Amino acid sequence: MAAAGRYLSLRLRVPDRPGSLAGVLAALAAVGANVLEVEHERTATRLDIGEVEVFVVLETRGPDHATDVVASLTQAGYAVTRE
Known part of the structure; x- marks a missing residue:
């Protein structure tokens, strides 16, 4: 699966509020x-007050889908970094 480019690791910064993690997971779903x-x-220490970092490892359908996942999260307003 790794050789096929189906694994994707991301870091996202989200507000430290109830439901933020659920929002990220809903966007991924x-x-x-x-x-x-x-x-x-x-x-x-790299986080601002009121900010949380979420690290996720995902399975995608391949490199094109991984690109779509990142684009969708970015469009939803998340600060995304690929690992």
């Missing part, structure tokens, strides 16, 4: 990405 792993970081 809407674009058809399968979530394999989630890490939620609230205390890193």
